[in-house]
Amino acid sequence: xxxxxxxxxxxxxxxxxxxxxxxxxxxxxxxxxxxxxxxxxxxxxxxxxxxxxxxxxxxxxxxxx
Amino acid sequence: xxxxxxxxxxxxxxxxxxxxxxxxxxxxxxxxxxxxxxxxxxxxxxxxxxxxxxxxxxxxxxxxxxxxxxxxxxxxxxxxxxxxxxxxxxxxxxxxxxxxxxxxxxxxxxxxxxxxxxxxxxxxxxxxxxxxxxxxxxxxxxxxxxxxxxxxxxxxxxxxxxxxxxxxxxxxxxxxxxxxxxxxxxxxxxxxxxxxxxxxxxxxxxxxxxxxxxxxxxxx
Numbered sequence: 001x002x003x004x005x006x007x008x009x010x011x012x013x014x015x016x017x018x019x020x021x022x023x024x025x026x027x028x029x030x031x032x033x034x035x036x037x038x039x040x041x042x043x044x045x046x047x048x049x050x051x052x053x054x055x056x057x058x059x060x061x062x063x064x065x
Numbered sequence: 066x067x068x069x070x071x072x073x074x075x076x077x078x079x080x081x082x083x084x085x086x087x088x089x090x091x092x093x094x095x096x097x098x099x100x101x102x103x104x105x106x107x108x109x110x111x112x113x114x115x116x117x118x119x120x121x122x123x124x125x126x127x128x129x130x131x132x133x134x135x136x137x138x139x140x141x142x143x144x145x146x147x148x149x150x151x152x153x154x155x156x157x158x159x160x161x162x163x164x165x166x167x168x169x170x171x172x173x174x175x176x177x178x179x180x181x182x183x184x185x186x187x188x189x190x191x192x193x194x195x196x197x198x199x200x201x202x203x204x205x206x207x208x209x210x211x212x213x214x215x216x217x218x219x220x221x222x223x224x225x226x227x228x229x230x231x232x233x234x235x236x237x238x239x240x241x242x243x244x245x246x247x248x249x250x251x252x253x254x255x256x257x258x259x260x261x262x263x264x265x266x267x268x269x270x271x272x273x274x275x276x277x278x279x280x281x282x283x284x285x
Contacts, residue, residue, distance in 0.1 A: 035087065035088070036088075038087065039083070039087045042083050043080060043083050043084060046079065046080060046083055047080070050076050050264075053267065053268065053271070054068065056271055057068070057072075057271060060271060060274045060275060060278070063278050064274065064278065
């Protein structure tokens with residue numbers, strides 16, 4: 001009986017990933033490649049903010065001298 | 066002048082977390098779906114806020130041990146940057162909650178604890194600005210800052226774990242360690258935390274340096 005239950009549990013864990021496949025993820029967005037556009041836009045915004053921060057840093061440097 | 070290495074490291078780590086965080090595979094979970102990726106952005110805000118507040122409290126303790134005025138200014142800059150990061154954490158959390166829990170604000174102990182924490186730190190700034198004498202302002206706010214940090218740990222670290230909470234790792238909910246059995250997420254999450262801590266420390270440092278310049282200008 002014990003081994004029966006453990007077998008069932010084992011099967012559940014094997015089958016679980018297969019069930020999980022049905023959950024909707026942003027697969028379409030990735031399959032047509034457009035997700036990279038979003039990544040590029042967000043990365044661009046972040047880089048822009050950092051450049052701005054860097055320039056403030058330089059300006060403060062100058063003032064400190 | 067060249068940028069300090071830790072600033073560059075922080076920027077690179079955050080940039081990595083943006084790219085890898087959006088592209089690498091994540092566990093497929095119901096309700097959460099792709100929004101699980103918010104872990105790399107929303108949760109890191111709170112982690113870096115806690116670290117900033119910790120650094121602020123350390124500066125306050127070091128101020129009380131020698132009364133170096135610069136330490137008081139550092140504590141103030143770190144705490145105000147921490148507040149800014151906390152606002153970002155709160156608003157991103159509200160957006161995430163709307164689409165997974167169904168409301169911008171749910172009656173969750175972690176949410177209310179975070180709100181109380183922000184009010185406690187708001188009181189820190191009000192306290193600072195309400196004392197005219199510079200020496201007593203620095204002393205009183207340093208002591209309050211230590212209290213505020215302890216209260217923050219109680220409100221967002223201890224109390225939510227003692228009751229039911231929707232947040233992972235609280236009140237019988239599985240911790241986030243259960244979601245990333247493939248440890249893929251850890252490889253993005255931890256660099257993201259370190260990166261945001263470094264970037265927000267950079268912002269705090271700038272704030273501190275500008276404040277020092279302002280004080281110098283006043284004394285001219």
